[in-house]
Amino acid sequence: MRILRSRCPLVIPAAVALMTTLIVGCSADPAPAVAPISPTETAPASTPPSISTAPTPTTAGTALPAVGIAGVNDPQCRSDAPPVVLLHGTFSTVASNFSSMTPALQSSGRCVYALGYGSNGTAPVRTSAAQVAAFVGTVLDVTDADQVDVVGYSQGGLVLRTALRDDDLSASVRIAVLIAPSYHGTDSSLLGSLPAGMCPACEDQRAGSALLTGLAAGGDLDGAVRYVVVSTNTDMVVTPLASQVPLGPADRVRALVVQDRCPADTVDHVHLPADPTVIAWTVAALDARGRPDPDALPCS
Numbered sequence: 001m002r003i004l005r006s007r008c009p010l011v012i013p014a015a016v017a018l019m020t021t022l023i024v025g026c027s028a029d030p031a032p033a034v035a036p037i038s039p040t041e042t043a044p045a046s047t048p049p050s051i052s053t054a055p056t057p058t059t060a061g062t063a064l065p066a067v068g069i070a071g072v073n074d075p076q077c078r079s080d081a082p083p084v085v086l087l088h089g090t091f092s093t094v095a096s097n098f099s100s101m102t103p104a105l106q107s108s109g110r111c112v113y114a115l116g117y118g119s120n121g122t123a124p125v126r127t128s129a130a131q132v133a134a135f136v137g138t139v140l141d142v143t144d145a146d147q148v149d150v151v152g153y154s155q156g157g158l159v160l161r162t163a164l165r166d167d168d169l170s171a172s173v174r175i176a177v178l179i180a181p182s183y184h185g186t187d188s189s190l191l192g193s194l195p196a197g198m199c200p201a202c203e204d205q206r207a208g209s210a211l212l213t214g215l216a217a218g219g220d221l222d223g224a225v226r227y228v229v230v231s232t233n234t235d236m237v238v239t240p241l242a243s244q245v246p247l248g249p250a251d252r253v254r255a256l257v258v259q260d261r262c263p264a265d266t267v268d269h270v271h272l273p274a275d276p277t278v279i280a281w282t283v284a285a286l287d288a289r290g291r292p293d294p295d296a297l298p299c300s
Contacts, residue, residue: 072113110286115131151282173225
């Protein structure tokens with residue numbers, strides 16, 4: 001299967017072109033170095049999930065949005081694995097972030113769902129989180145699943161963190177694979193390039209914001225969710241590197257930096273979701289139920 005790098009088709013005023021290239025959710029960030037994970041802590045091998053599109057009754061009146069990627073939000077899709085919900089980043093869409101990754105997720109036997117939230121990811125994060133929580137509820141109703149897995153990119157990681165905490169979503173999420181998430185915000189000076197009021201979500205992602213201060217009071221983890229963070233050390237958007245990773249024990253949190261395993265890979269924040277290595281690692285993290293073995297991850 002040929003992997004195509006995603007593009008960011010949104011037209012943004014020239015004054016903020018650089019900033020949108022960096023924060024657009026068409027990107028991802030690196031994670032801090034972590035202690036080696038013992039292979040004995042990885043999930044045991046399991047049978048790959050299978051997928052079908054045989055007609056199955058769905059909830060009456062339920063509508064799933066079109067997001068511009070074939071096969072996403074198919075109410076008839078059924079799989080042995082939990083549904084996967086994709087969360088895009090700032091100034092972005094599902095298609096601009098996940099067009100390359102989605103076919104790999106589907107080929108691995110998973111049903112994929114997504115929504116465009118928060119006015120292309122610019123609305124206040126709490127507004128977006130509430131939309132995401134409602135959407136997950138719809139996906140569970142349509143698929144009759146008990147939980148979903150989530151793949152969140154950039155702001156998508158913070159939106160998920162907020163929904164888990166503020167919208168009682170934690171019981172509905174099994175695994176969160178977060179690609180360069182603004183989990184603790186960012187101290188990047190790039191935020192200063194945006195005109196005041198243009199992007200409330202960007203202000204929420206600023207380190208020390210009221211949103212982040214409130215979330216920090218309750219710790220980093222929610223429910224029994226397992227977190228896997230995939231980052232690149234070339235990231236200039238979500239800084240410092242350690243800010244991308246939730247604080248928690250190794251059986252709940254795994255942090256993977258692309259260059260620790262693949263030194264020649266120079267992928268940046270913008271191209272992380274379309275990077276073949278990152279795509280393979282995302283599928284591997286889901287296959288391992290949130291406990292991937294770093295030594296077994298491929299370089300593509």
